[in-house]
Amino acid sequence: MTAVFPITAATPVTFAGALPDTADVVVIGGGVIGVCTALFLARDGHRVVLLEKGRISAEQSSRNWGWIRQQGRDPDELPIMKEANELWRQLAAETNVDIGLTQGGVTYLASDAAAMARYEAWQKIASDQDVDTRILSQKQTDSLIPNMSRRYAGALYTPSDMRAEPWVAVPALAGIAVRDGAQIIENCAVRCLDVETGRIKGVLTEKGRIETSQVVLAGGAWSSLFLANHGIKLPQLSVRATVAATTRLPVVFQGGAADDKVAYRLRKDGGYTLAPGGFHELFVGPSAFRSLPKFLTQLRADPFGTRFLPAAPKGYPDAWGTARRWDADKVSPFEDMRILNPRPNAGKVQTITDEFSRLFPDLPDFRVSCAWAGMIDTMPDLVPVIDTVAALPGLTIGTGMSGHGFGIGPAIGRILARLATGRESGHALTRFRFSRFTDGSAMDLGPAL
Numbered sequence: 001m002t003a004v005f006p007i008t009a010a011t012p013v014t015f016a017g018a019l020p021d022t023a024d025v026v027v028i029g030g031g032v033i034g035v036c037t038a039l040f041l042a043r044d045g046h047r048v049v050l051l052e053k054g055r056i057s058a059e060q061s062s063r064n065w066g067w068i069r070q071q072g073r074d075p076d077e078l079p080i081m082k083e084a085n086e087l088w089r090q091l092a093a094e095t096n097v098d099i100g101l102t103q104g105g106v107t108y109l110a111s112d113a114a115a116m117a118r119y120e121a122w123q124k125i126a127s128d129q130d131v132d133t134r135i136l137s138q139k140q141t142d143s144l145i146p147n148m149s150r151r152y153a154g155a156l157y158t159p160s161d162m163r164a165e166p167w168v169a170v171p172a173l174a175g176i177a178v179r180d181g182a183q184i185i186e187n188c189a190v191r192c193l194d195v196e197t198g199r200i201k202g203v204l205t206e207k208g209r210i211e212t213s214q215v216v217l218a219g220g221a222w223s224s225l226f227l228a229n230h231g232i233k234l235p236q237l238s239v240r241a242t243v244a245a246t247t248r249l250p251v252v253f254q255g256g257a258a259d260d261k262v263a264y265r266l267r268k269d270g271g272y273t274l275a276p277g278g279f280h281e282l283f284v285g286p287s288a289f290r291s292l293p294k295f296l297t298q299l300r301a302d303p304f305g306t307r308f309l310p311a312a313p314k315g316y317p318d319a320w321g322t323a324r325r326w327d328a329d330k331v332s333p334f335e336d337m338r339i340l341n342p343r344p345n346a347g348k349v350q351t352i353t354d355e356f357s358r359l360f361p362d363l364p365d366f367r368v369s370c371a372w373a374g375m376i377d378t379m380p381d382l383v384p385v386i387d388t389v390a391a392l393p394g395l396t397i398g399t400g401m402s403g404h405g406f407g408i409g410p411a412i413g414r415i416l417a418r419l420a421t422g423r424e425s426g427h428a429l430t431r432f433r434f435s436r437f438t439d440g441s442a443m444d445l446g447p448a449l
Helices: 032-044 078-093 113-128 138-144 167-177 220-228 284-303 346-359 407-419
Strands: 023-028 048-051 106-108 134-136 154-158 183-185 190-196 199-205 206-212 215-217 238-244 256-258 262-266 270-278 280-283 306-309 368-378 385-388 397-401
Touching: 023 032, 032 048, 032 167, 032 183, 032 397, 078 407, 106 113, 106 138, 113 134, 134 138, 138 154, 167 183, 167 190, 167 280, 215 220, 215 407, 220 397, 238 284, 256 385, 256 397, 262 280, 262 346, 270 346, 346 368, 385 407, 397 407
Parallel strands: 023 048, 023 215, 048 183, 106 256, 215 397, 280 306
Antiparallel strands: 106 154, 134 154, 190 199, 199 206, 238 270, 238 280, 238 368, 256 262, 262 270, 385 397
16 A cells, blocks of 8 residues: 555645735635635636645645535535536536546435434435435345445435546646636745735735735635634634545446445546545644534534544644744744645554445455545534635635535635625525624534435
8 A cells, every 4th residue: 555645745836936916816725615716716807816835735625535415415505516516517628637527426325214314304405405316215225336235224315416536626627727817826825914904905925925905715724723823713623534545446336425334436547435434533732622612512413423632743733832823924834834644544444444345245355555634624513614704804714614625616616706806605605604603603513414
């Protein structure tokens, strides 16, 4: 097995160039959200600069499962995700890169009647929003994914859901954005916002200043740390999720599927991406302690889905030694760690490999060709923040995608582009308002299916 992830700090810079003096909008963060925001800003004729501290898509946007799913979404996310499905199809046709976009469906396999009841409740949400999700019986489940050794009570199945290759797809979208007029600069960390009289006047980077009145923060796991330096509190945590890729295997299912033990989806190279079902790890740090009251509802709902680790490695966003305050003339935490590259949980890699082998005993012997981990930025209610910041005019936030960001990224990018330029988003965004963490609202958990 190789432990080398395809995008690393040694990966050559693809997007370079001199820092411009001014821009209409500056986007901070080169994951799928930031890239798509820059793309749609450029298409609307705005001078947009995207600044990425490391490499495009080097963190969670390339480390996810590669699912483009409507299934299991929060009801308020679902209209946005439906738009994203259409955008993925359009954008895939606009590049000469094969991003592996395939409509194979997504299936959640029900281990018992309780799981079936949850799936039936969500299927009603899908039906109300004209999504083609349906409930499968035990026999229909066996027919959809044959040769499984385990019998399931049934399944939730959405045929129109898709998959793509994350570390290919997001750089390809960045290429479209540049072609359409966006400027992307890798290896350029934004240290601070330049704020005068309570408004954004620019951004201060390691390479100089850009004058701008509008900034979109799409910093993923780094967003809360960046905002805290400006006195803005965002109760965001990051959890480690382990993923593995197998060598080439016969096709057992064209789409993505998950039960309570293992999730899997076919990849373009003929192998499978594997991940643990419902398991993640939280490194406890200062932000975790401060945000705990906001996360109590989530922890009570899923007390055993998270493994707690005492401290993050040096340089992580919530590590005990990571600076919480810095000046623009000092090296920032974002330069100290260009790419957040957590080590995978080796025990979980072995566990999911064994589970997949047991589930499909007729498969030939295979090995894990690569294993990696990513840090998922999560919010207390499992839905993102998509909003302008009233306390700091000129700042728009798109973060906390809670593991949902890759699939929904194109539509979130289009929404953020509209918000940053004062236009209607085209969607109801009350659910995703920034103020929900301070206005006394109860934390209303999304389905998290």
